[in-house]
Amino acid sequence: MARDRSRRSARGNRLGLVIVGVVLLAAGLAALAVGRGLLGGDLAATPLLGDRTNAVLAQQWVPYVAVAVAFVAGFLALRWLMVQGMNDTVGRLYLARDEAGNVEMPESAARGALEQEVADYPGVRRARARLTESGDHPHLRLALTLEDDADVAGIWRRVRSEAITNLRGALELDQVPAVIRMSMTAPARNPRRSLA
Structure with missing residues (x-):
């Protein structure tokens, strides 16, 4: 379920970035075409903003609104960037919870023991584990790099x-x-040949 949610979020991010990119690209190309006179000389000579728009922009409150909108847009963009960098690894695992107290374990201790155990298996070059979801009911994501003959x-x-x-x-x-997830290491490109 969390993996599906993560995939939907990633798909939504990509779609949103594509839409914003296409809109900005189209607006930029249209402005370039108008400025170069490719859509007619009269259109290139016409002022970008009419008299009514210039009158509104001359109001004293307009710069303050523009700054407020810029701050909100910047905050939303910064929050979006921070969410992209967050991972879903839990910090602590809860072994028991009751009125007397909690029994906790750092996620790194359980992860480290698992990685060490699996890395010692024959044919395993590297093991990387993550415990995700929640401290009470964690999910395991294990990435193994195997030797090519494993x-x-x-x-x-x-x-x-x-x-x-x-x-x-x-x-x-x-x-x-x-x-x-298991992946194989690439075999050596130029294996050494033993000379008899």
Whole structure:
């Protein structure tokens, strides 16, 4: 569900950027064409703003409104940029919560133990994990880089039956939804040949 939400958000961001880009590009090309006289010499000689518009812009309150609009637009743009940089990794995992207090664990401790365990499997070059969603019911995202001769099915079975089972036991959870992505390292371009 969170992955679908993330995909929809990314798709919406791309669509919004494309629309804004197309509108700005079209406006810029139209202004360039008018200024160069490509749409007729009379149109290029016509003032951009009429007398009525100039009269409104001459009012004392116009610069203040323009500054306020610019601040709001800048704030919204800055907030959008900050949201793009945020990740959904949880900071703390909650093992127990009750009136007496909470039992917590840093996400980095659970993540580090899992990464170390999986990285020690034969054929695994690198393991990167993230625990996302919530501290009470985390989801696991595990990215593995495998050697080019690794037993992919064996590593997947071992991660599922050992590493994720150990993580569930450590967090005292019945289930930890997981997404596992595996990629292979590229073989060497010029392998050394042994000389007999």
